[in-house]
Structures are given as C-alpha cells and as structure tokens.
Amino acid sequence: KQEVTQIPAALSVPEGENLVLNCSFTDSAIYNLQWFRQDPGKGLTSLLLIQSSQREQTSGRLNASLDKSSGRSTLYIAASQPGDSATYLCAVTTGGSYIPTFGRGTSLIVHP
Amino acid sequence: DVKVTQSSRYLVKRTGEKVFLECVQDMDHENMFWYRQDPGLGLRLIYFSYDVKMKEKGDIPEGYSVSREKKERFSLILESASTNQTSMYLCASRRQGDGGNTIYFGEGSWLTVV
Secondary structure (H helix, E strand, O other), X not given: OOOEEEEOOEEEEEOOOOEEEEEEEOOOOEEEEEEEEEOOOOOEEEXXXXXXXXOEEEEOOEEEEEEOOOOEEEEEEOXXXXXXXXXXXXXXXXXXXXXXXXXXXXXXXXXX | OOOEEEOOOEEEEXXXXXXXXXXEEOOOOOEEEEEEEXXXXXXXXXXXXXXXXXXXXXXXXXXXXXXXXXXOEEEEEEOOOOHHHOEEEEEEEEOOOOOOOOEEEXXXXXXXXX
C-alpha cells in the first residue's frame, strides 16, 4: 500500500527566503503527483500536477520536481511571502487503483 | 472556471440523526471522492465513485454510505451520526483518464455531532 510522508511537518521562515518542501512515497509505480495548498478551514487548492513521465513543473514562484526512482518530490517556493502561509499537501496517484494517497502536509508560516 | 460545490459549510447534528452531505461538480467529471480530514490523521478516503451509480469503499467506510444517481452529484450519508464522526468532510472530483488528471476539491463541510 502506498505511503506518503511529508517532512518537515511544520516550517517557519522569514519573508523573502527560498524554501523546499519534501514529499516521499514508498511505491514508485505512480501515475502522477499533485501538490496542493490548504488555507485554514478551507478546501484544497491544486498548485501543480506532475505526470509520471515528467521531471518537473513550474507555476510562477513554484517549482515541483519528481524523482520516481528515489520516491521523492520537492516543492520549491522562491522568494516566500506572508501570503504563502498555509499547509502544503502532496498526493500520489498510484497505478492500478487510480486512488490518490495524501501526505499529512507541511504547515508553513512566512513571517514579515 | 472549475467548481466543486459542497452545499453545507457548517452543520451541527444530534447523535443518531441521519445526515446528508451534498457535493456537486460542474465539470462533467467521472470520478468523485469523499474524504474526511482530522488533525494528526490527514485526509482519509471514505468512498469514491468512478462514474454514475458506481461506488467503491475507501479506507474508512464504516458508518457511511454514498449515492451517485447523477454524474454531477455525489452524496455522503451518515446513517446514524455519532460523535466520532465530527470532522471536516471534503469532496473532490477528477476527469476519468489514466489517473493523470488534476483533482479538484470543494471548500469542505464542517460537521459537529453533539
């Protein structure tokens, strides 16, 4: 059964810092990996989707990479801002079931 | 713009009541999901539906049932609500494919069972 781990569980950084969030998974037979953002009390907002054949995806200040062989993905946030404060979750969709498995998220605080 | 709408944002129900949580998507997606999210436990899959009238149990189906009579609507039913079902419930949808499509979530429904 696929297991998804996100480290660290919480992160606090000063504004302007570049930062990396990590997501690891146990079964490399994935179809895709998706990064989400969740604000307190709200639903999940999709940030980036990386197909299994891709190595990375970029959107604005966000860049997500995927290394299937090592079971890892990173979400890079450039020049962080207080508005980036949220919980970031990754979800891995595995072959066969097509059911996404979620990590528990990294809670990010960017302070001015 | 894509939209997944959960009709109730906040509900308070009594123990033993039958509870309906409704989810509607306007993207003609085949796949729909119900999750619950609890602090320290993350998102856990309750039920999912590949298409109309199709449903599969997720990791924690006990105490829940679902209905998918129309493609756009996926309902979660708590047959007899209990206090341990107090949680945030999230609905999601995705276009059918090889699993390679974006998942979209609703805003969530906060359920308190007293």
